[in-house]
Each structure stands twice: as C-alpha cells, then as structure tokens.
Amino acid sequence: MSTPADLAATDDIEFGVRLLAATPTHEGRDRGLLLHWATVATAFGAGLAPAPSWARVVERDGGLEHGLLARSTSRPVTVELYTDTLARAEALVDELGRRHWYPTGSVRAAALAHEAVHELLHHGPVKAALKQALGHVVLRAGRLRLYGHVAGAEEIAAHAHARHRGRRVHLGLLHDSLPGAPDNGRSAAPSFGTQDGAAYMVYEAGERLQGAIAVARAG
Known part of the structure; x- marks a missing residue:
C-alpha cells in the first residue's frame, strides 16, 4: 500500500496510468500506451472551458463509508454531494496548512466541476473530441477512422478539469x-x-x- 509520502510524490499522470491499468479491458496493455492516454486525457480535461451543469444537486451524508465525495445519477440527472466527505476534506486542508491554496468551499466547487465534465462527456461533440484526441482506432476503412472508447479516460479528464479549476481559484486569489x-x-x-x-x-x-x-x- 502506498504511504502518504509516496502519494504526495506521485503526479496526476502517474495516478492516471494506475487507474487505467486497474480498469477492465486494459489488462496487459503496454504501459507506454496507458501513459499516452493518461497524458492526453489530462491535457484534454485541463483545457476544457468551465462546463455548465443542469443537474439537480442533492446533499447527503454516508460518503466516507463508501469512499465517495460526489457521484452523478440519471433520470433525473442529479449530482449527489456527500457532506461528511466534504467536511473531512475541508478539515484536511486546514490540517495540512493549505487553506491559502484552497479557500473554504473550493472542494465542493471542484466536486461539482468534476461531475459537470462527466455530464458533458456523456454524449455529443466533446465526447467525440476526447475519443479522437486519444486516438484509439478500432476500425479503419480507407480514410475512415472509427475511434473507440477508452475506459477510465473520462474520469482522468474530469479530474484534470476540476483540479485545473481549483488552481484558478487559489492562484487567482493569491x-x-x-x-x-x-x-x-x-x-x-x-x-x-x-x-x-x-x-x-x-x-x-x-x-x-x-x-x-x-x-x-x-x-
């Protein structure tokens, strides 16, 4: 199991590689390919403009028990925010002395930004653009290229977007x-x-x- 020091020394790209490696369908894939996908998905998410969300937001507790900060559901489109996990995250910011980086409420804002990207990537041109950027071709017919879904890439993109938005908050204030x-x-x-x-x-x-x-x- 990774120690806190190991986690602190690990960048987002490496976390992305680990996530992809642990995702079904990627067993046995070359690490270089996973690294490429993690790098592309991170850059894609960080470069997205702020994503509007039409989801209903519901707050509840019980997130710590299941390791959840937020999650999206459909019919109707809803973002569930877990208040106990948010409170623990805010407390951790204070414990680590990072309040000047992450003003009160920034964890909640990052969680909502993360879920807004999942909503954006559910269908439409942004989803297609991510597929094309990843370059996972599953069918070629002459000049035609059909790009396949890369499981886990949307999660990496959503995280990168939320983290980038968080940087805009704390560096913009600083x-x-x-x-x-x-x-x-x-x-x-x-x-x-x-x-x-x-x-x-x-x-x-x-x-x-x-x-x-x-x-x-x-x-």
Whole structure:
C-alpha cells in the first residue's frame, strides 16, 4: 500500500496510468500506451472551458463509508454531494496548512466541476473530441477512422478539469493584479501548472500590446 509520502510524490499522470491499468479491458496493455492516454486525457480535461451543469444537486451524508465525495445519477440527472466527505476534506486542508491554496468551499466547487465534465462527456461533440484526441482506432476503412472508447479516460479528464479549476481559484486569489511592475494593474490569460510540488500561474502582465509574460508561484 502506498504511504502518504509516496502519494504526495506521485503526479496526476502517474495516478492516471494506475487507474487505467486497474480498469477492465486494459489488462496487459503496454504501459507506454496507458501513459499516452493518461497524458492526453489530462491535457484534454485541463483545457476544457468551465462546463455548465443542469443537474439537480442533492446533499447527503454516508460518503466516507463508501469512499465517495460526489457521484452523478440519471433520470433525473442529479449530482449527489456527500457532506461528511466534504467536511473531512475541508478539515484536511486546514490540517495540512493549505487553506491559502484552497479557500473554504473550493472542494465542493471542484466536486461539482468534476461531475459537470462527466455530464458533458456523456454524449455529443466533446465526447467525440476526447475519443479522437486519444486516438484509439478500432476500425479503419480507407480514410475512415472509427475511434473507440477508452475506459477510465473520462474520469482522468474530469479530474484534470476540476483540479485545473481549483488552481484558478487559489492562484487567482493569491495573485491579484499588482499596481506596479510587472502587472501595472492588469494580469490576463492565465495558464496553470506544477513543478517540484509547487503550483505556478503563467500570465500576461501589463497593458495590452505592451505586456510581458510573467510567472506567479503559490506558497
């Protein structure tokens, strides 16, 4: 079993590889292929615009017992949020001293963002776009390519989207536009990433057409 230190040192791509490897239909698949799919699905989810959701939200407890933070059901489309798991997650943020990264309510927002992507990927053009990005071709006929479903990829994409949205929240709060250099009152077009355990925001600083690329580091 992984230790907390092992988990802290493991990035999202590796978690994605492990999830895929443990998913039925992927037994015996090459690790390189799983790594490719995990990388593509992560980038796809992180690049999605905020997904609107028309689901009804119901709050209940009992999530800790089953290891659930949130889940979606259909007929009618509903997102179930487990308040006991949310409370434990918020308490953990305080225990780890990460409240400046994750303001109160950000765990709930991330859970809803995660489920909104599942709703978005249930059918339609976004689902097709993910299949094409993954490149799992199951049928070729001349120039025609039929792309197959990659079990587990939607979960990775939803997680990446929720985590990216969370970064937007905590880095956006940490870095308000500076009145002086380099921002001169304006920061725009942010992108987010991590390196060596630290979160960074790369953004456009300064007046339009006269700006520069700047970096903000959380922590």
